[in-house]
Amino acid sequence: MDRRQxxxxxxxxxxxxxxxxxGWNSSFDENSDNRDLVLSALLPALLYAxxxxxxxxxxxxxxxxxxxxxxxPYLAKRQQQELQQLFNLLANQVTQLALTGxxxxxxxxxxxxxxxxxxxxxxxxxxxxxxxxxxxxxxxFAAYYGQPEHWQAINYTAxxxx
Amino acid sequence: MQHLDxxxxxxxxxxxxxxxxxxxxxxxxxxxxxxxAAGFKVLLLEEGAxxxxxxxxxxxxxxYPNLYQEGAARKxxxxxxxxxxxxxxxxxxxxxWTTSIRTPQQTLDYWQDQFGLNFxxxxxxxxxxxxxxxxxxxxxWSVAPNANNAKLQYGCEQLGWQYxxxxxxxxxxxxxxxxGMGCPIxxxxxxxxxxxxxxxxxxxxxxxxxxxxxxxWQDNQILRLEAVPVDEHFQPTASLKVTISAxxxxxxxxxxxxxxxxxxxxxxxxSGRLGKHxxxxxxxxxxxxxxxxxxxxxxxxxxxxxxxxxxxxxxxQPGYKLEVPPIHxxxxxxxxxxxxxxxxxxxxxxxxxQVTIALIRDGFHPESQGGQVVLDQxxxxxxxxxxxxxxWQGMRQALLSMAELQFAAGAKQILPIHHDAKLYQNWxxxxxxxxxxxxxxxxxxxxxxxxxxxxxxxxTADKGVVNANGRHHQLTNLSVFDxxxxxxxxxxxPQLTIYALVWKNCQQLIKELSxxxxxx
Ligand SMILES: Cc1cc2nc3c(=O)[nH]c(=O)nc-3n(C[C@H](O)[C@H](O)[C@H](O)COP(=O)(O)OP(=O)(O)OC[C@H]3O[C@@H](n4cnc5c(N)ncnc54)[C@H](O)[C@@H]3O)c2cc1C
Numbered sequence: 001m002d003r004r005q006x007x008x009x010x011x012x013x014x015x016x017x018x019x020x021x022x023g024w025n026s027s028f029d030e031n032s033d034n035r036d037l038v039l040s041a042l043l044p045a046l047l048y049a050x051x052x053x054x055x056x057x058x059x060x061x062x063x064x065x066x067x068x069x070x071x072x073p074y075l076a077k078r079q080q081q082e083l084q085q086l087f088n089l090l091a092n093q094v095t096q097l098a099l100t101g102x103x104x105x106x107x108x109x110x111x112x113x114x115x116x117x118x119x120x121x122x123x124x125x126x127x128x129x130x131x132x133x134x135x136x137x138x139x140x141f142a143a144y145y146g147q148p149e150h151w152q153a154i155n156y157t158a159x160x161x162x
Numbered sequence: 163m164q165h166l167d168x169x170x171x172x173x174x175x176x177x178x179x180x181x182x183x184x185x186x187x188x189x190x191x192x193x194x195x196x197x198x199a200a201g202f203k204v205l206l207l208e209e210g211a212x213x214x215x216x217x218x219x220x221x222x223x224x225x226y227p228n229l230y231q232e233g234a235a236r237k238x239x240x241x242x243x244x245x246x247x248x249x250x251x252x253x254x255x256x257x258x259w260t261t262s263i264r265t266p267q268q269t270l271d272y273w274q275d276q277f278g279l280n281f282x283x284x285x286x287x288x289x290x291x292x293x294x295x296x297x298x299x300x301x302x303w304s305v306a307p308n309a310n311n312a313k314l315q316y317g318c319e320q321l322g323w324q325y326x327x328x329x330x331x332x333x334x335x336x337x338x339x340x341x342g343m344g345c346p347i348x349x350x351x352x353x354x355x356x357x358x359x360x361x362x363x364x365x366x367x368x369x370x371x372x373x374x375x376x377x378x379w380q381d382n383q384i385l386r387l388e389a390v391p392v393d394e395h396f397q398p399t400a401s402l403k404v405t406i407s408a409x410x411x412x413x414x415x416x417x418x419x420x421x422x423x424x425x426x427x428x429x430x431x432x433s434g435r436l437g438k439h440x441x442x443x444x445x446x447x448x449x450x451x452x453x454x455x456x457x458x459x460x461x462x463x464x465x466x467x468x469x470x471x472x473x474x475x476x477x478x479q480p481g482y483k484l485e486v487p488p489i490h491x492x493x494x495x496x497x498x499x500x501x502x503x504x505x506x507x508x509x510x511x512x513x514x515x516q517v518t519i520a521l522i523r524d525g526f527h528p529e530s531q532g533g534q535v536v537l538d539q540x541x542x543x544x545x546x547x548x549x550x551x552x553x554w555q556g557m558r559q560a561l562l563s564m565a566e567l568q569f570a571a572g573a574k575q576i577l578p579i580h581h582d583a584k585l586y587q588n589w590x591x592x593x594x595x596x597x598x599x600x601x602x603x604x605x606x607x608x609x610x611x612x613x614x615x616x617x618x619x620x621x622t623a624d625k626g627v628v629n630a631n632g633r634h635h636q637l638t639n640l641s642v643f644d645x646x647x648x649x650x651x652x653x654x655x656p657q658l659t660i661y662a663l664v665w666k667n668c669q670q671l672i673k674e675l676s677x678x679x680x681x682x
Contacts, residue, residue, distance in 0.1 A: 049506035067223065073395040074226075074233035078538045118501055122581065130604045131241045138235065138244075138496040141505070145495035146223030154512040156459065156491055158220055159338060 030084055032069070034091035039065050039140070041106045045114035046140050050153065060149070067143035083139070086132055164362065165212055168372035168391040168404060175404045179205040179367075180679065182387065182408040184374045184423065186210075187253020188660040189644030190414035191353025192294075194361035196668035202675070204366035205406060206358070209373040209392055210250035214354075218344030222492040225343035227395075229257050231418075238533065239546040242603035243444060246611040247416060249396060250344075251370055252354030254416065255657060258611070259341050259463040259488065260330040260350055262300040263654040264291045265662070268473055272526060277649045278621030279630050290662035298331040298351040300658065305337055308461025310486045313452070313516045315466045317571035323470040330462065331657075339460045342488055373398040375541070377411065377427040382638050384411045398540075409679050410639050410671070413617075414664075417441075417646040421535040421616035422543035424627075430636040436627050437535040439618055440545055441651035442610035443483075443521040446557045447497060448564035449508075450516040450573035451585070457513050458489030471563060472523060472653045480530060480556030481653060482520040484564065489517055497607060499581050508577070518568060520560030522553055525615070525650030529553075535616055549608065554601035557608070561599070565592040579607045612656050617646040632667040643667055 043061050044051060051057050072080055090106055109117065121133035144150055151157065181197050183190045186208040198204045211228065219225065226234035229250045236245040248254035265287065273279040281287050294300065307315060307327075318325040335349040348355045362368060374389040375398065386407040390398050413420045421437035429436070468484040487493070494515070498508045524530045533547030561578045566589055568576045575585040576592050580599050586592035599606070620626025623635040628647055634640040643664045645656055652659055 046501045047506070048502035050509065071223075071227060071233060073397070075235055076232050076538070076542055076544075077397065077540050078542070078544070079232070079235070079237075115502055127240065127604070134241060134604055137501065141495040142222075142226075142235075142492045145491040145509070146221070148221070151491060154491065154509050156512055159340075159460070 029088070031088055031091075035069070035084070035087040036065065037091045037107055038087045039068060041109065041114065042118075042136060043140060043144075045111055045118065046137065047144055048111065050144065050150070063147060063149070064140070064144045067146060068139060071139070071143060083135065086136075164367040166367065166369045167212070168369050168389075169393070171391055171402060171404070174402050177205055177367075177369075177404070177406045179203045179406070179408045181205070181410045181412060181675075182207065182406050183412040183414055183643075184387070185253060185413070185415035185419060185644060186251050186353060186358060186368070187248060187414065187416055187644065188255050188353065188657050189664045190412070191252065191255065191357040192661055192664040193412050193414060193643050193668050194366055195357035195364075196665065197672065198361040198364035198366040200672045204361060205408065206361065206366055206368045207372050207374055207389065207406075208251050208253075208368065208370050209396065209398075210248070210253075210370065211396075212251040212368065212370040213344060215344070215346050215348045218346045220338070220340040220343050220346060222343065222490055225257070226492070229344055239536070239544050240548075240603055242549065243442065243547055243608045243610055245418075245442070245545065245613060246609070247418065247613060251358065251368065252352045254611075255352035256344055256354045257342050258352070258657060260332055261464045261467070261485070261655040262295070262298070262329045262331050262658045265659040266472075266653050269650065269652050269654075273649050277619065277625055279619060279649070280621075285630065285666070287662045287666065290665045291658065293665055294658060294661035295329075298356060298661070299333045300329050300331045302327055303330045303462055303465045305462065305465075307465040308337075308339065308458070309454075309456045310458035310461075310489065310516055311464065311466040313450070313456070313568070313571040314468065314484065314486050314518060317567035318468050318470070320570040321567065323468055323567070325466055325468045325470075328465045328467060330465070335462065337461050339463055339488055341463055342490070369404075371396075372404060374415070374423055375426060377423065377429065377640070379427065379429060379637055382636060384637055384639050387411065410641065410675060413640065413642045414644040416644055417613035417616050417648075418535055418543045418545055420642055420644055420646040422537060424617065425535065425537055426541050429634070429640075431627070432636070433620075433624050433626055435618060435625070437616050439525065439531060439649070440533040440535055440547065440616040441525045441614040441648070442533070442547060443612040443614075443651050444524060444547075444549065444553060444557070445519050445521045445609050445611075446560050447487075447579035447607060447609065448518045448520075448561060448568060449498070449577040449579060450518070450568035450571075451511050451575045451577070452514050452516055452572065453574055455513045456489075456516045458486070458515060458517060463488035471560070477527075479559065480527065480553060481523040482556060482560045482563075483523070483653060484567070485519050485521065487517055487519055489515060497579055497609070499577070499579060499583065499607075516568065516571070516573065518564045520557070520564055521612070522556050522560065523651055523653040524553065527552060532615055545613075549603060554606070557606060558596065558599065558601055561596045562593060565589065565596060581605045581607070612651070614645045614648040614651050614656055617642045618649040619647045620649065631670045632664070633671070641667065641671060
């Protein structure tokens with residue numbers, strides 16, 4: 001077990017035991033439900049004021065989630081596992097206490113609680129949470145602004161060359 | 163002309179050749195042409211795919227996963243430095259920004275002093291710079307700089323700072339600005355359109371989507387290499403095995419890939435320097451908002467640089483080179499700071515953003531000894547690059563210089579790319595704020611597109627991995643011909659240095675091989 005895994009399971013186990021729950025296992029398993037749940041909670045916060053406010057918002061969030069799933073397999077396997085572990089932890093209610101300081105599931109947080117959560121990670125004394133902040137931020141913004149549908153808002157047009 | 167795509171192989175394969183070259187970037191491309199022109203049977207291996215201009219899409223969402231290592235999301239071990247490196251036929255030259263600069267004399271002098279490398283007489287690089295410049299049509303860019311570069315020039319003029327118009331390796335360049343996504347009109351004279359097609363015409367064989375895993379060696383000789391195809395996401399597979407035997411082996415997998423291959427192969431390493439002293443030109447970024455449109459996505463990405471601060475007289479200060487990067491939506495969105503409203507507002511200024519970068523010249527000071535390539539659980543490389551206080555202090559200085567320059571060039575506001583920074587309205591305000599920024603990993607954004615070192619050359623075996631001609635100090639039929647042989651960073655963009663050094667080393671190798679490989 002490397003240091004990172006150790007810290008993550010340490011946090012998770014600490015949270016689990018403080019809640020009287022045992023047998024929790026930090027998981028690398030790919031669980032697309034967990035990824036979906038976490039992205040559904042974080043994308044609207046991260047992309048607030050960029051996402052359209054009308055009915056197409058859900059479409060854009062889904063598209064961005066799809067772009068993230070398409071991109072992830074190109075990352076080093078090690079990075080993929082770390083991200084997956086992060087998604088699994090964040091989606092798992094038991095770990096909310098330690099990681100987020102909130103008992104509420106990530107999907108039930110208000111928008112400003114989500115921003116607070118992101119800011120807490122950014123300013124955490126744990127390098128691990130800072131890495132989570134920057135890693136997710138880059139992944140999510142890249143997936144969103146990679147899509148031509150989102151270029152109009154920033155007045156960018158790609159040239160025609162052929 | 164022969165090209166094989168290893169992902170199409172259905173059974174184990176064995177090949178043999180006179181010379182096998184691992185990696186098809188700056189080093190591998192030059193070597194492939196030189197050695198096939200000299201009549202050797204050459205095999206050129208590349209883990210990326212063979213794309214040509216019709217396939218290049220000027221979209222980052224296509225280019226990054228398909229043309230870059232780790233989807234352009236490669237990071238150092240602590241995630242503090244983002245690293246751009248190519249992973250495709252032509253290597254980083256297929257996606258680079260075409261800036262072509264000869265090795266600074268100060269750097270060569272330092273190498274002579276510290277590593278016993280002597281670039282005079284028959285080792286003088288001048289002739290090889292000229293050959294490479296002719297081969298790749300390297301000429302001063304004669305078109306007016308785009309606004310992003312013009313602001314750098316204007317700021318320098320206002321402050322009386324040095325600047326230079328850049329030489330570029332292009333032919334009939336349409337000034338599109340998409341060099342980083344693969345040139346869609348074959349104007350950029352990368353290895354993909356120059357040396358590699360020439361080598362194939364002369365009988366070389368290219369095998370793409372093949373990841374070399376290990377060199378097998380005994381006594382002082384490499385016996386064969388082992389490789390595997392990659393899957394559609396460029397991950398090495400275990401489906402089948404490819405072995406290759408050759409008389410001579412040239413490792414040119416780039417400054418992370420080459421040390422990784424040699425570490426996996428556990429080759430002799432008496433100097434202890436293999437995979438160590440890896441340099442990055444660690445780079446910090448400063449954004450500036452102008453009243454007028456800058457459109458940093460259009461036009462030659464780099465056409466002006468400033469060397470005002472590269473060689474400071476006070477040797478306690480790290481030097482840094484000022485340049486600009488191309489500005490595209492994904493690159494910008496992932497580097498701009500903040501989330502939510504703050505980020506969205508910054509993105510609205512996308513076309514008005516001017517971006518300056520400062521590349522720190524690392525490797526010339528006891529407190530700047532670079533990073534170390536290590537292998538992860540899958541035997542894939544990770545670069546551990548701790549940033550020292552000496553480097554942080556140079557970065558703060560660089561942020562100050564860039565802010566001063568951008569205000570002098572007429573910026574309305576500037577934004578150092580640091581996670582505690584804000585938009586600053588004038589130079590005194592920016593100066594006071596930058597002096598207070600906490601220069602620590604992850605709070606200060608750091609990037610690199612120049613990976614160097616890890617198999618450094620040295621006159622004697624105790625100070626490096628290869629000799630002055632790129633030949634391995636211990637294994638007699640092994641050469642390393644790429645950016646990994648550089649003993650320090652350069653203080654200049656690396657491609658032309660690599661072209662010239664490898665060209666010279668090939669000429670030497672051809673002479674040596676014609677003696678060593680007498681037909682039996
Ligand atoms: C975005 C970007 C912009 C740049 N701009 C400039 C510029 O304007 N001017 C400049 O001078 N320099 C620039 N550079 C840097 C320059 O392109 C590199 O320094 C140079 O190409 C390095 O040459 P190399 O031979 O060491 O490695 P590379 O050119 O990176 O080639 C190495 C190749 O080896 C392959 N490989 C790695 N491991 C294996 C393996 N195990 N098996 C098979 N193949 C393998 C890789 O896929 C890659 O294709 C830029 C780089 C980037 C990424």
